[in-house]
Structures are given as structure tokens and as C-alpha cells.
Amino acid sequence: MFTVQHHEKVGSTNDEARRLAEQGAPHGTVVHADEQIAGRGRLARAWYSPPGNLYLSILLRLDMALARLPELSLLTAVAVADTVDALLPPRTRAALKWPNDVLVDGGKIAGILVEHVHDATIIGVGLNVLHAPHNVAYKTSTIVGSKGMASVDTARDLLLARLQAHLAVWQTDGFGPIRDAWVARAHPIGTPLRAAMGNHIAEGLFAGIDPDGALLLDTPEGRKRVVAGDIAPIT
Ligand code: BTN
Numbered sequence: 001m002f003t004v005q006h007h008e009k010v011g012s013t014n015d016e017a018r019r020l021a022e023q024g025a026p027h028g029t030v031v032h033a034d035e036q037i038a039g040r041g042r043l044a045r046a047w048y049s050p051p052g053n054l055y056l057s058i059l060l061r062l063d064m065a066l067a068r069l070p071e072l073s074l075l076t077a078v079a080v081a082d083t084v085d086a087l088l089p090p091r092t093r094a095a096l097k098w099p100n101d102v103l104v105d106g107g108k109i110a111g112i113l114v115e116h117v118h119d120a121t122i123i124g125v126g127l128n129v130l131h132a133p134h135n136v137a138y139k140t141s142t143i144v145g146s147k148g149m150a151s152v153d154t155a156r157d158l159l160l161a162r163l164q165a166h167l168a169v170w171q172t173d174g175f176g177p178i179r180d181a182w183v184a185r186a187h188p189i190g191t192p193l194r195a196a197m198g199n200h201i202a203e204g205l206f207a208g209i210d211p212d213g214a215l216l217l218d219t220p221e222g223r224k225r226v227v228a229g230d231i232a233p234i235t
Contacts, residue, residue, distance in 0.1 A: 006032050006034075021117050053128050073099055080159060086158050092147075093185070110126060205218045
């Protein structure tokens with residue numbers, strides 16, 4: 001299903017995939033780069049992208065409503081978490097933090113950036129195999145630092161296989177099974193969370209994910225849906 005285009009160095013694999021989408025590249029086109037010099041993260045942040053990690057963007061042409069984009073983002077997080085588990089020693093398990101951070105030992109090991117351009121969906125994934133950024137406000141982790149296998153190509157192939165499997169489930173059975181797999185890797189229901197949405201902060205107890213992929217928080221004012229922002233457990 002996937003055709004991989006490999007580059008030594010690009011600005012951003014998401015930008016490269018966007019360019020290919022504009023030129024009519026087919027469903028399943030994958031851009032993989034050893035290094036990015038303008039890697040992008042969520043909320044217009046830069047993504048640290050030296051050689052030694054996985055940087056990948058997958059172009060999908062799906063007949064779906066734009067409102068379903070968050071489902072794909074959570075689906076990708078589950079596929080990345082499966083991949084991380086397969087690369088780490090037995091019984092080490094990746095956890096998920098909404099919307100799509102993949103964590104090992106509480107440190108962010110991967111990031112996901114889903115974009116929609118010219119009737120195509122682009123799923124960008126960065127996975128810290130050898131290196132993690134310094135000078136960031138959050139804890140980080142890497143595959144190698146977690147005693148895992150240091151092969152970027154193995155990571156890429158595992159990820160594409162897991163994505164293909166979860167996409168097939170999503171297309172036949174809908175978002176339900178993906179949502180269950182996501183929630184099984186997240187903090188337990190009832191965990192106190194703080195959601196930062198721009199200048200607005202909401203605090204409440206984690207109540208799961210709704211059928212559209214929004215985070216549910218039980219706050220003193222009632223149940224709130226969080227559709228964008230940063231989440232942190234309240235300690
Ligand atoms: C995040 O902020 O957590 C998302 C990071 C996404 C990074 C990946 S690396 C491959 C692809 N190309 C980019 O420029 N960004 C994504």
C-alpha cells in the first residue's frame with residue numbers, strides 16, 4: 001500500500017508531502033528523510049530533527065469529512081505506540097497523552113502532526129530513536145536510551161505496517177476500536193488533568209475521549225470537551 005520516497009535531507013517531510021499532494025501524488029505516498037532542517041511540530045513549534053531519528057510523512061487520500069481528522073491523529077498515536085513497544089525490551093509499554101504524544105517513562109518519544117491539504121491528509125511522525133531535544137520544557141526519551149533497538153528503517157517499516165492495520169480497522173469498524181486502544185494506553189479515567197487552550201485553562205478529571213476524538217474533562221462546572229491544547233496531569 002505504501003511507496004516510500006527516501007531523502008537524506010529535506011526542510012520538512014510534511015512540506016515535501018504537501019508539495020507532492022499538490023502535484024497529484026497517490027494515496028500511500030510516503031516521504032522519509034534522514035534529517036530535517038525545518039521540521040515542524042504542533043502549535044507552530046520547531047521539531048528537533050538531526051540524523052539518527054525517524055522523520056516520516058504519509059500522504060493519504062481518504063474519502064472522509066474533515067471533522068474526522070482528529071480520529072486519524074489518535075489512530076496514528078496508537079500505531080506509533082505499537083511500534084515503540086516492538087522496538088523496546090519486553091514489558092516496556094508506551095503510554096499516550098492527548099492528543100497524540102507518545103511517552104516512555106513519562107518522556108515524549110514521538111510527535112505527530114496531521115494536516116489536510118488539497119484533498120489529501122498528511123500524517124507526519126517524528127520518532128526519537130537516537131536523539132532527543134535539549135532545552136525543551138518537557139521530559140523526553142529515546143528508543144536507544146530506553147534500551148531499545150536502534151534501527152530507523154526497522155522503525156519505519158513497523159510503523160507503516162501498524163498504520164496499515166489500524167487504518168483497515170478504522171475503515172471497516174469505525175473509530176470505536178481505535179478509541180478503546182487509545183484509552184487503554186492513556187492515564188486512568190479519573191486522573192486530574194489541566195488543559196491549556198491558549199490563555200484559557202480548564203482543570204478536571206479525565207473522563208475519556210468522545211466519538212469525535214475530543215478529550216473529556218469533568219470539571220466543577222460540568223463536563224467539558226477539549227478539542228485543542230496541551231494537557232498535563234495535576235500532581
Ligand atoms: C509535535 O509537536 O509533537 C508534532 C511533531 C511532528 C514532527 C514530525 S517529523 C516528520 C514530520 N515533518 C515535520 O516537519 N513534522 C512532522
